[in-house]
Amino acid sequence: MARPRVHDEALAQVLLEEATRIVGLEGPDALSLRRLTQSAGTSTSAIYSLYGSRDALLAAVYQRALGSFGEATVVSPTEEPLADLFTMGVLYRQWALDHPQMFPVMFGRRPNDTAASIRERTRSTVEPLLDGVQRCLDAGILKGAHPGTIASQLWSSVHGFVTLELDGLLANALPGEEQGITAQEHFETLLRASVAHWRA
Secondary structure (H helix, E strand, O other): OOOOOOOOHHHHHHHHHHHHHHHHHHOHHHOOHHHHHHHHOOOHHHHHHHHOOHHHHHHHHHHHHHHHHHHHOOOOOOOOHHHHHHHHHHHHHHHHHHOOOHHHHHHOOOOOOOHHHHHHHOHHHHHHHHHHHHHHHHOOOEOOOOHHHHHHHHHHHHHHHHHHHHOOHHHHHOOOHHHOOOHHHHHHHHHHHHHHOOEO
16 A cells, blocks of 8 residues: 655645745745744655755745736736726735735845846736836827836836835824725825826
């Protein structure tokens, strides 16, 4: 009779979730095998069996965040390029709210970061955004700047808002909620204001 598999897919998922939590909260340097095995209630042999090494597990954490973000933020082009651009922002925020531990994993600093590695991991954010901006320029909806200039402004606005929201600063440091203004309404206003300067 075959020996039952001890280190199965369920344990692999537990390890990945816990590793994501640690990296998301404290950064990659906080991920140690000893800490991970204690919090997941398993052994280092399980990590080596399922992932091969700490670095391979860390790579899996990064890849999971990248894949999740990419799948959740795909926008199929329509005949309304500006609406498509806004939808990208809405999906960006929604993914962050749905995956608050993966958000800093996706966008936080990583060991041995280089310009090339940063470009590679942000392609799923930057390339669709640049394409969306270019479609708006081609349609005459936006004007007056290189698409990269507009894209950097939009990305900075959306990312900054989402970061403040996830950190609880928007809800607790500024007035608004008591007046019936929701975070969603603030965000929609931000999206409109972010493109106002570039409108044709």
